[in-house]
Amino acid sequence: MDLINFEATELRLGLPGSSTDEPEIKSTTSPVNTNKRSSPEMDSNVSDENGSSRSPPPTKAQVVGWPPVRSYRKNILQGRKSDQPEMGSGMYVKVSMDGAPYLRKVDLKVYKSYGELLKGLQEMFKCIIGLYSEREGYKSEHAPTYEDKDGDWMLLGDVPWEMFITSCKRLRIMKSCEVIES
Amino acid sequence: MMLLQPSMDPNRKRAKSVDRVDSVDSGSESFESTRKCGFPDEVLERVLSLIDSHKDRSSVSLVCKDWYNAERWSRRDVFIGNCYSVSPEIVAARFPRVRSVTLKGKPRFSDFNLVPEDWGADVHPWLSVFSTAYPFLEELRLKRMAVTDESLEFLATNFHGFKALSLLSCDGFSTDGLKAIATHCKNLTELDIQENGIDDLGGHWLSCFPESLTSLEVLNFASLNSEVSFDALEKLVSRCKSLRVLKVNRNVSLDQLQKLLLHCPLLMELGTGTFMQELISGPVTEFKTMFSNCKNLVTLSGLWDATPLYLPVIYPACASLTFLNLSYATLRSDELANLLAHCKSLRRLWLLDTVGDKGLEAVGSCCPLLEELRVFPADPFDQEIFLGVTESGFVSVSHGCPKLRYVLYFCRQMTNAAVATIARNCPDFTHFRLCIMNPGQPDYLTKEPMDDAFGSVVKTCTKLQRLAISGLLTDRTFEYIGKYAKNLETLSVAFAGSSDLGMESVLKGCMKLRKLEIRDCPFGNAALLSGLTKYESMRSLWMSACNVTMNGCRALAKEKPRLNVEVMRDEEGSDDSQAHKVYVYRSVAGPRRDAPPFVLTL
Numbered sequence: 001m002d003l004i005n006f007e008a009t010e011l012r013l014g015l016p017g018s019s020t021d022e023p024e025i026k027s028t029t030s031p032v033n034t035n036k037r038s039s040p041e042m043d044s045n046v047s048d049e050n051g052s053s054r055s056p057p058p059t060k061a062q063v064v065g066w067p068p069v070r071s072y073r074k075n076i077l078q079g080r081k082s083d084q085p086e087m088g089s090g091m092y093v094k095v096s097m098d099g100a101p102y103l104r105k106v107d108l109k110v111y112k113s114y115g116e117l118l119k120g121l122q123e124m125f126k127c128i129i130g131l132y133s134e135r136e137g138y139k140s141e142h143a144p145t146y147e148d149k150d151g152d153w154m155l156l157g158d159v160p161w162e163m164f165i166t167s168c169k170r171l172r173i174m175k176s177c178e179v180i181e182s
Numbered sequence: 183m184m185l186l187q188p189s190m191d192p193n194r195k196r197a198k199s200v201d202r203v204d205s206v207d208s209g210s211e212s213f214e215s216t217r218k219c220g221f222p223d224e225v226l227e228r229v230l231s232l233i234d235s236h237k238d239r240s241s242v243s244l245v246c247k248d249w250y251n252a253e254r255w256s257r258r259d260v261f262i263g264n265c266y267s268v269s270p271e272i273v274a275a276r277f278p279r280v281r282s283v284t285l286k287g288k289p290r291f292s293d294f295n296l297v298p299e300d301w302g303a304d305v306h307p308w309l310s311v312f313s314t315a316y317p318f319l320e321e322l323r324l325k326r327m328a329v330t331d332e333s334l335e336f337l338a339t340n341f342h343g344f345k346a347l348s349l350l351s352c353d354g355f356s357t358d359g360l361k362a363i364a365t366h367c368k369n370l371t372e373l374d375i376q377e378n379g380i381d382d383l384g385g386h387w388l389s390c391f392p393e394s395l396t397s398l399e400v401l402n403f404a405s406l407n408s409e410v411s412f413d414a415l416e417k418l419v420s421r422c423k424s425l426r427v428l429k430v431n432r433n434v435s436l437d438q439l440q441k442l443l444l445h446c447p448l449l450m451e452l453g454t455g456t457f458m459q460e461l462i463s464g465p466v467t468e469f470k471t472m473f474s475n476c477k478n479l480v481t482l483s484g485l486w487d488a489t490p491l492y493l494p495v496i497y498p499a500c501a502s503l504t505f506l507n508l509s510y511a512t513l514r515s516d517e518l519a520n521l522l523a524h525c526k527s528l529r530r531l532w533l534l535d536t537v538g539d540k541g542l543e544a545v546g547s548c549c550p551l552l553e554e555l556r557v558f559p560a561d562p563f564d565q566e567i568f569l570g571v572t573e574s575g576f577v578s579v580s581h582g583c584p585k586l587r588y589v590l591y592f593c594r595q596m597t598n599a600a601v602a603t604i605a606r607n608c609p610d611f612t613h614f615r616l617c618i619m620n621p622g623q624p625d626y627l628t629k630e631p632m633d634d635a636f637g638s639v640v641k642t643c644t645k646l647q648r649l650a651i652s653g654l655l656t657d658r659t660f661e662y663i664g665k666y667a668k669n670l671e672t673l674s675v676a677f678a679g680s681s682d683l684g685m686e687s688v689l690k691g692c693m694k695l696r697k698l699e700i701r702d703c704p705f706g707n708a709a710l711l712s713g714l715t716k717y718e719s720m721r722s723l724w725m726s727a728c729n730v731t732m733n734g735c736r737a738l739a740k741e742k743p744r745l746n747v748e749v750m751r752d753e754e755g756s757d758d759s760q761a762h763k764v765y766v767y768r769s770v771a772g773p774r775r776d777a778p779p780f781v782l783t784l
Contacts, residue, residue: 063702064294064295065294065296065701066621067559067563067592067617067619068294068617069559069562070293070351071293071379072351072377072378072405073377074563
């Protein structure tokens, strides 16, 4: 899959939908897989050039493969983290889209409804995502799903928005044809 | 390693050396001209078969033709550190009677997602050749190889005496492959599944072990997520009387573990399941005797979700423990201190940095015999966090544990002075792997680069074999390494150095260097080419996100035809575009024939 011109998925230091003022990080793409995903690397050295103090550094995009913790251990740690309650402001969850080489994150607190969330996701991934309806089926090529607190994968839209944002752990935009209807 | 009696061995060819055509020899040798040494072949082989070390065997094989032949016929155990450095055909031709193979595949940075999938290191071509060359193969140990279910099924059905399978950091297979192993390997003694990219389709594989299988000595499925049938597991454990290593996964509860332990009093290594009970069915005293029968336990791991309430259950077993792996238990400093007070014999300790510097103080005071310490980060990817361990914890350990030789330490701050103190306290380091998690971070007190830290390590620790460096580092670090680290074999570098001089210093000075892996450093073609004469004496070189270009790689490939110079490139750029990922290794097998489209062999 040729993703070289897929600017929409370029790594950026900003919230989804924000302008392109921030410095862009050159990205290279590589084939995607489920077990060991290889994501674009940063080519800039993110050192603290001024040898500055212990004040928290500005939010940096993550560097691939750093710190050097094996995938297995990483997955365990991430699983453990999601067991803990969200701290601080913002309710960031990961968003993956089938076929895209790397993930994004969205702050669910920013949106007030499913409609707004879908709009934000569509901006981010430059695609059309539609909610499923019993009557009309899938309105588009992509179906939004999420993983809830119990680890189950659910179709977006069934529960009230407030309930959704407290139980959603991560989002996945699947190809409609792959969604299994139960 | 099995020592074969000449008369008992079905494969034995007791004829003259006419039968022993060594395909690697150039020209044919007559029987008379090879009989330079006075020993009959059987005696020589018998003597050589007592040599286990691969290095020694290599040396032995270089002495003379007789010894080369005797060595190859007596070799039972082959270790291949880079699966592409040699072909299975060459191995089979040189070593006709191998029983155990260890194969390593992908470059180490593939553990951190730097190598795309489908890169290679497929085990299947090896199994194909071995099925005819080594039908009596007993052991296979794979690390970073691509393994499919089909390959596992092939292994299980084509090698009838197969006994031991170990898979570490491999990927491409699912629990269906394990089903095949459990079903068909009638003499299985070892199944060791560790940290692989495995597709976990469920725990049914364990139920595939037949009732007739009683030979298991090692069973490790700690890293699998799905629940296995406890009934099947309990029956398996109770009928395998020689079980000495059992590492279960998180789904096995405390009371289930208690039942298992009743069946295997000879256990030497235990990996527990979850170490807490949500529904407290009885008081904790119920579990207090759980470990009192385990007289032979030397290794303990697992301990998922261990809490202060349940941790004391293991105290009775602690006095004889030599290896304690707490890297999946989020313990705090006080919990660790209470535990370590019972662990006087510890040699190896793995921890999560949740124990903090205070926890490490307890390590320093309780574990004087400690030789190995690994401290893993509980939250490596959250840059806002300032928890974990610092330089002071490491210093505390070094004061109390002078025998330390292996350390892996993840931290968020470090100073040159602290590392100098640590090196002074522990001059016997053979493996020093320090990961300051923020790339390019200086000494947080002096704001200086961390050059002097690693300088003090290489100057003081003369036995150093493996080094991983981090923090803000200039070329001076590499000058120190080149000048002092004369026993260094493996070096890992990330986000370091100022110019080509850095890499050049290392290549020039480190006489015993075998593995060099570099990422995100300003080393270019001049640095790459400065190692021209060195790479053939090394296992491999990895460089990614550096300043090496295609022309530089082509120049290297042209000068050194016996090296494989592989470049992974994503863009079809100009002729002299950046070579994004470069992997150079010596090989007697020529260029890879299974390279995927994104790997260019120059």
